[in-house]
Amino acid sequence: MNPDAIQIVESEPKHFGTGWISGVLSVCLGAVGLLAVLCFHYPALLTMPELRAMYPVPYVRALLFLILTASFVLGGISIYLRRSRSIGGIGILLTMIAVMFGGSSVPVDGELGNGPFLGLDWFLLNIIAFSAIFVPIEHRFPLRREQPIFREFWKTDLAYFFVSHLFVQFVTIVTLRPAMIFFDWATIPAVRTFVGGQHYVIQFVGIMIIADLTQYWVHRAFHQIPFLWRFHAIHHSAQTMDWLAGSRLHLVDIAFTRALSYLPIYLLGFAEGPLFAYIIFVSFHATFIHSNFRFEFGPLKWLFATPRFHHWHHTADLTFADKNFAVHLPFIDRLFGTYYFPRTEWPERYGVDDPGVPSSGFFAQLSYPFGRKATPTDES
Numbered sequence: 322m323n324p325d326a327i328q329i330v331e332s333e334p335k336h337f338g339t340g341w342i343s344g345v346l347s348v349c350l351g352a353v354g355l356l357a358v359l360c361f362h363y364p365a366l367l368t369m370p371e372l373r374a375m376y377p378v379p380y381v382r383a384l385l386f387l388i389l390t391a392s393f394v395l396g397g398i399s400i401y402l403r404r405s406r407s408i409g410g411i412g413i414l415l416t417m418i419a420v421m422f423g424g425s426s427v428p429v430d431g432e433l434g435n436g437p438f439l440g441l442d443w444f445l446l447n448i449i450a451f452s453a454i455f456v457p458i459e460h461r462f463p464l465r466r467e468q469p470i471f472r473e474f475w476k477t478d479l480a481y482f483f484v485s486h487l488f489v490q491f492v493t494i495v496t497l498r499p500a501m502i503f504f505d506w507a508t509i510p511a512v513r514t515f516v517g518g519q520h521y522v523i524q525f526v527g528i529m530i531i532a533d534l535t536q537y538w539v540h541r542a543f544h545q546i547p548f549l550w551r552f553h554a555i556h557h558s559a560q561t562m563d564w565l566a567g568s569r570l571h572l573v574d575i576a577f578t579r580a581l582s583y584l585p586i587y588l589l590g591f592a593e594g595p596l597f598a599y600i601i602f603v604s605f606h607a608t609f610i611h612s613n614f615r616f617e618f619g620p621l622k623w624l625f626a627t628p629r630f631h632h633w634h635h636t637a638d639l640t641f642a643d644k645n646f647a648v649h650l651p652f653i654d655r656l657f658g659t660y661y662f663p664r665t666e667w668p669e670r671y672g673v674d675d676p677g678v679p680s681s682g683f684f685a686q687l688s689y690p691f692g693r694k695a696t697p698t699d700e701s
């Protein structure tokens with residue numbers, strides 16, 4: 322595509338009736354359909370063993386058929402309505418490739434085992450669920466009206482979302498194994514039996530409080546120790562806040578924070594059921610607090626972290642830096658003197674006050690903490 326053509330694509334209107342919405346939907350559905358077909362083709366490599374047995378395969382195939390048909394039709398509508406045919410064309414191309422690989426009648430190939438795998442199905446389920454929840458509420462109740470869904474650097478944040486879900490096996494291992502391998506000696510059987518025997522709701526609340534207390538201090542260390550800050554600065558490099566921005570986390574940040582937060586949960590012996598419920602809850606709540614969602618939650622906002630509470634953690638204004646480290650419970654910040662929650666205001670700007678931190682690019686950000694430290698002459 323030549324630069325003039327790109328200019329046409331960017332300058333064409335995007336409101337309803339221009340073929341933009343149908344084109345975007347066609348590309349999204351075509352991509353989901355193609356990736357789902359690949360999951361059928363290579364289930365041993367691309368799907369989670371824990372999820373395989375739970376799929377109602379005939380219904381998944383029927384849904385896949387609907388998705389591919391919708392992508393094709395919407396691509397056609399976009400081509401008809403829009404001067405630039407590229408977006409509708411990409412949607413139809415993705416659908417055609419999915420059909421070439423077998424479409425909705427794709428056979429399930431290969432022996433299923435419990436070896437190394439990539440969570441492509443886990444990524445698809447999460448991207449569908451989170452976008453279905455957050456895209457409509459951010460559109461209906463936005464904090465900033467001018468913020469589009471495909472805002473600046475969305476591709477970087479989608480790359481983080483993709484990688485953290487695709488490598489779910491690796492992330493689970495680095496989260497759970499260190500506690501089991503290195504701290505098994507510190508467990509007290511009587512304590513584990515007592516804690517694991519409590520009602521599930523009590524255990525869930527216990528996990529939330531203990532994990533957030535640990536997370537608070539690990540998070541604070543990531544802010545205050547310069548070497549660790551180089552990793553955590555990546556999370557704060559986001560200049561636009563929405564549900565996808567919360568995914569922007571360096572892998573070292575994810576591994577350390579989660580492994581240390583899990584350590585007391587393991588030592589105390591919480592049961593698998595409440596722990597699994599908490600993992601689902603934390604993935605939702607951590608996404609929610611980054612969202613571009615201006616709704617207030619009455620008195621609940623004093624109890625649970627809301628988008629406005631966590632947005633202040635991301636403010637670019639240094640006057641309010643290093644506040645609101647808790648992910649779930651604002652009282653932890655009150656307890657340790659880092660609480661900041663004005664009655665109605667939101668931050669004006671987000672991001673880090675350091676031009677050395679790359680503002681986008683997954684690989685540039687991945688390698689940034691390991692690079693040479695910037696010196697005053699570099700900045701001149």
Ligand SMILES: [Zn+2]
Pocket residue numbers: 540544553556557634
């Ligand atoms: Zn932080």
Ligand SMILES: [Zn+2]
Pocket residue numbers: 556567611631634635
């Ligand atoms: Zn954050």
